[in-house]
Amino acid sequence: MSSLPLDGLTVLEMGEGVSAAFCSKLLAAHGAEVMKVDPIARGSATDEGLYEYLHSGKRSIAIDIETDDGREVIRRLVLRAEALVENFEAGYLASIGLPFEDLRRRKPRLLMTSITPFGQGIVHSGDAEAESRGAGTPGDRVGHPDAEYIAGIQAFAATSVGLYACNYQEVGQWIDISVQACLVASLAVDWGGSRLIEIPFPVTAEGRRPTAEPGSSIRFSDVEPDQAGAPVPGEHTEEILADIGLRGDEIAGLRDRGVI
Amino acid sequence: MNRLPLSGHRILELGRGLAAAYATRQLADVGAEVIQLGGRGELEPEGLNAQVHRNKYGCSLDPRPAASRELVLRLTALSNLVVIDDDQPGIGRDEIVGRNDDSIVLVMPGDHDLGLAVHEAARDWSSLQPASIVGMFAVAAAGMALQRRRMTGEGAQVTVSAAGALLSLSAARREAGPEQAATALPPDPAALLEDEDLKARAFFEPVARPGAGVSMMDGISWAMSRTPAHVRLPAPAPGEHDDYVLRTLLGLGDSEVAVLVAEGVVTPRPA
Numbered sequence: 001m002s003s004l005p006l007d008g009l010t011v012l013e014m015g016e017g018v019s020a021a022f023c024s025k026l027l028a029a030h031g032a033e034v035m036k037v038d039p040i041a042r043g044s045a046t047d048e049g050l051y052e053y054l055h056s057g058k059r060s061i062a063i064d065i066e067t068d069d070g071r072e073v074i075r076r077l078v079l080r081a082e083a084l085v086e087n088f089e090a091g092y093l094a095s096i097g098l099p100f101e102d103l104r105r106r107k108p109r110l111l112m113t114s115i116t117p118f119g120q121g122i123v124h125s126g127d128a129e130a131e132s133r134g135a136g137t138p139g140d141r142v143g144h145p146d147a148e149y150i151a152g153i154q155a156f157a158a159t160s161v162g163l164y165a166c167n168y169q170e171v172g173q174w175i176d177i178s179v180q181a182c183l184v185a186s187l188a189v190d191w192g193g194s195r196l197i198e199i200p201f202p203v204t205a206e207g208r209r210p211t212a213e214p215g216s217s218i219r220f221s222d223v224e225p226d227q228a229g230a231p232v233p234g235e236h237t238e239e240i241l242a243d244i245g246l247r248g249d250e251i252a253g254l255r256d257r258g259v260i
Numbered sequence: 261m262n263r264l265p266l267s268g269h270r271i272l273e274l275g276r277g278l279a280a281a282y283a284t285r286q287l288a289d290v291g292a293e294v295i296q297l298g299g300r301g302e303l304e305p306e307g308l309n310a311q312v313h314r315n316k317y318g319c320s321l322d323p324r325p326a327a328s329r330e331l332v333l334r335l336t337a338l339s340n341l342v343v344i345d346d347d348q349p350g351i352g353r354d355e356i357v358g359r360n361d362d363s364i365v366l367v368m369p370g371d372h373d374l375g376l377a378v379h380e381a382a383r384d385w386s387s388l389q390p391a392s393i394v395g396m397f398a399v400a401a402a403g404m405a406l407q408r409r410r411m412t413g414e415g416a417q418v419t420v421s422a423a424g425a426l427l428s429l430s431a432a433r434r435e436a437g438p439e440q441a442a443t444a445l446p447p448d449p450a451a452l453l454e455d456e457d458l459k460a461r462a463f464f465e466p467v468a469r470p471g472a473g474v475s476m477m478d479g480i481s482w483a484m485s486r487t488p489a490h491v492r493l494p495a496p497a498p499g500e501h502d503d504y505v506l507r508t509l510l511g512l513g514d515s516e517v518a519v520l521v522a523e524g525v526v527t528p529r530p531a
Binding site: 002003005006007008009026030100118119120121144145146149150153154156157158159160161162163164165167168169171172173174175176177178180181182183184185186187188189190191192193194195196197216217218219220221222 | 263265266286287290307308310311383387388389392393396397398399400401402403404405406407408410411412414416417418419420421423424425428429430447449450452453455457458460461463464475476477478481482483484485486487
């Protein structure tokens with residue numbers, strides 16, 4: 001019996017909205033253990049069908065990451081994970097004391113995939129970084145209702161390839177995914193000629209096939225993707241804390257202090 | 261010098277459809293040596309083809325005739341991963357796996373399947389390339405298959421479904437009805453080339469092609485901190501890397517190459 005391709009790999013998901021959630025959902029479907037970090041305030045999902053779709057196959061820990069205790073838990077979770085996928089605003093994790101450089105010092109093979117609307121605003125040249133913040137304003141220069149999903153798919157691909165590479169090269173890195181760049185990369189444009197391209201698709205009536213279900217995008221011939229349901233936010237908090245070595249009294253302490 | 265994620269990995273692109281082309285483009289972008297075989301026409305790549313096939317190597321060996329079958333199978337054995345279309349004639353997954361039982365084969369939808377899936381999705385794709393989205397799923401499949409083989413030694417045959425890929429987008433929104441889908445703004449390419457945020461990540465790159473000057477194209481969509489990636493090679497001209505593939509990789513000598521040329525299976529570039 002063959003294994004799912006991401007069996008044995010753990011992914012930590014942080015953030016809110018669609019892109020990181022969709023990326024991690026796809027990783028979970030192919031065998032990754034995904035731990036989703038949720039806020040402690042229990043808002044109800046506005047769209048339960050979408051919530052079920054985006055978070056299938058994950059476990060959830062609800063914790064306040066803006067506390068010292070909460071951040072220390074995150075650092076310990078990172079030690080257990082091969083990848084961190086997040087879509088907080090650019091610079092947010094660094095601003096609360098969880099910058100990539102710190103996480104990488106603790107976990108040298110860590111792959112961090114960050115998804116933001118316009119990128120992190122940093123140009124990487126291998127060893128050095130240069131701040132190069134664009135003056136752009138979020139807006140409608142190019143938009144698409146599927147933009148967050150397209151970015152999520154790019155992040156899924158980047159994290160899958162990145163997990164393989166960081167594993168065999170034995171060194172991690174930070175992948176900066178910009179929703180805008182993903183959308184632009186998907187445009188049918190001849191940039192050299194600065195023109196849109198018409199792509200004619202040949203479609204004939206014969207040979208029509210049944211419509212596929214979402215989730216059947218990738219099929220390994222020898223194993224079925226995972227079909228588990230979505231967690232209730234915070235459903236696995238205690239079990240995950242126990243996994244990283246917290247004792248019952250420590251967990252109770254976190255609860256008393258409002259961290260979980 | 262930091263090695264790109266797929267540096268040292270060889271990928272054989274036997275698939276001829278656009279989804280296969282976009283998949284191998286991303287793999288080439290992050291360092292893989294992607295080899296395309298011939299029989300695709302004699303034209304120098306320009307426009308969309310110049311963008312889709314950058315960072316790849318091209319050999320004019322046509323994989324379709326029986327005369328090239330053994331050579332193509334040897335190339336699959338020299339590759340870490342092979343990309344084929346599910347509706348292509350010639351060598352298929354069974355033969356590839358028969359040659360090496362730990363092969364990784366990605367089976368992509370051909371252009372017909374892609375067109376059908378776009379039609380059935382009933383979405384507004386007017387300014388997007390669905391092939392690039394489907395291709396990106398294949399990139400994920402490649403990463404996952406390589407990871408599993410490294411851990412367990414098993415190969416993989418992975419089918420990428422155009423319909424599944426496109427329908428996976430905003431599945432819940434789809435239930436709201438097609439009238440809600442078509443709100444994409446047509447982009448102005450000239451304005452995007454000047455966009456400050458895209459410039460901040462150096463997204464567009466000037467690429468030189470011999471005899472065609474320098475033109476801009478979209479760069480690498482993933483900005484990687486330790487191994488920043490760029491357009492390293494323009495799209496290959498037909499037969500540009502024949503010597504590398506036929507002589508260096510396959511070890512063929514002058515007389516063997518001459519036979520292939522005489523049979524019309526290899527089309528050397530004019531001197």
